[in-house]
Amino acid sequence: MVDFRFDIRPLFPEAIVRVTSNLLPHTFRGDRRQCLDATSKMSEIIDRLGELSATSQGLSKPVTTAQRLRMSENQTIYLLADTEAGHNGAVTGLLKVGNKDLYLFDETGQTRKVERAPSILDFYVHESRQRAGLGKRMFETMLREENWTPLKCSVDRPSEKLLAFFGKHYGLVRTIPQSNNFVLYEGYFNEANSSNGHAHEQSPQETKNGLHITNSPNTQLFGATYLGEDVNHRRRGSQQQKQNSSNVLLQQITQISPNGRYGARHPTCTMAEIISGISKCSTKGGGAGSGESSSGNGDGNNIAEMMTAQMDLHHLEDEQQAHGHMNTKRMDLQEVADQEEAHFIRFGLQPSMEEPQTQFEPEPEPITPPSPPPKTHTPTPPSVRSPEVAESIIGENRRPAAFQLSKQHTGMKNRSFGVGMAVMPSSKMEFDQEEREDFGVVKINRPPGHDAHSPGHDNTDAVSTVSSGGGGGGGGHLTNEGYNDLKFYHNRLW
């Protein structure tokens, strides 16, 4: 419970009071001096509860402050108090709601602008009083006062507890994926359903296989959304155990996609999509899918393929886990993506990655139109360069500008001073034009006074053996022409 240095009871003639931008309880009656006193105390209460709520949700800063409420035009805070607690009473809960102009996706993936959408912005019951029905009490009061229905509420980044709350009290489980932080429940855009508010009608698909898979384009794009399974399991009890084995398999391979602050769309991992794409292709081509994927209508195929792809992804991720390469699956995919990017960078190519979206600022919610629903984007193929072009690019780095044409082009001996600088600054060097591009011979002037014909020197490799295998390296040899024959080669990188 949250108690204060002052007596809260005059502020709470009712257990639940409503506070708007004037920072006064809706029940307030008093003169100017009392008004100032009440707003000051109410500000302290709101700030304190807002901080506790943020801490409880793991947020870095409060979503709810008195200052924000004062500046807002259409936000309302409901405060729940226990006037019997202690000497001064205690405040036990906070619920902040408001109307937001939102761009939202409906079940068919169409973007809709919803003006003044009823939104749940912050919700907190003190830890010592949770799961005692107080949240429901506050929420019901709010619904009544605002004349809202649960189904018509958009929820700003709900926590797992709040998702469970909606599932338990209102049977709301199936969501419509959004590109912003808000969560909507299926039926939100359905006028008939919205009239009763507590509607939760199972679709034939859900009834058939127990899965929370929508058939909307969003599902096709985001993958299956599978929420509140714990709640559902509890609700269905033993009925769940009677499901046939194929349903169990499907549940296992269906990706659990949390919502809200944990489930806001992350930038799609390019590598994950590549893997997913490969999996899909192999499913189609190889006919390795289950019987469900190879029979039935097109929708069934799509879903089965999607699941197979997800299963493949999980399989790959599990393999990675077994090798201890990751802490979490998402991290692993990111790591793979990083490796992929490093690969591109190493080869001087341009990877195609979407910029990650910042998702952590709770409000104000932008009212600019959202970007189109996240699409499965194909990574832009790296610009393919011919070996010759790439060679000349590398050559530009290692040769003076005067020798930009390759030896293959000129058929002439090139003289390089750049390489010589790294080996012996005063020496003249020549490339042996007879050698392959990846294996050269650098001839270096014999140091003064050195006898090229003295015994013990290896004179056999004036013409080096052509070899392109192995890694980079080199070695120096004294030739019978009086040169130190420095063999070097480089590996082609592509």
Ligand SMILES: CC(=O)SCCNC(=O)CCNC(=O)[C@H](O)C(C)(C)COP(=O)(O)OP(=O)(O)OC[C@H]1O[C@@H](n2cnc3c(N)ncnc32)[C@H](O)[C@@H]1OP(=O)(O)O
């Ligand atoms: C938009 C937002 O504000 S998102 C942030 C929501 N707030 C939080 O997560 C803060 C911490 N949690 C809370 O303050 C509260 O748990 C609230 C506000 C979500 C719910 O208030 P409560 O008084 O606990 O709700 P109430 O007692 O009416 O309903 C209980 C149901 O809520 C859900 N719930 C509440 N607490 C939990 C919990 N710790 N774990 C899982 N589910 C929970 C369950 O469905 C629970 O039913 P159950 O006990 O049969 O499983």
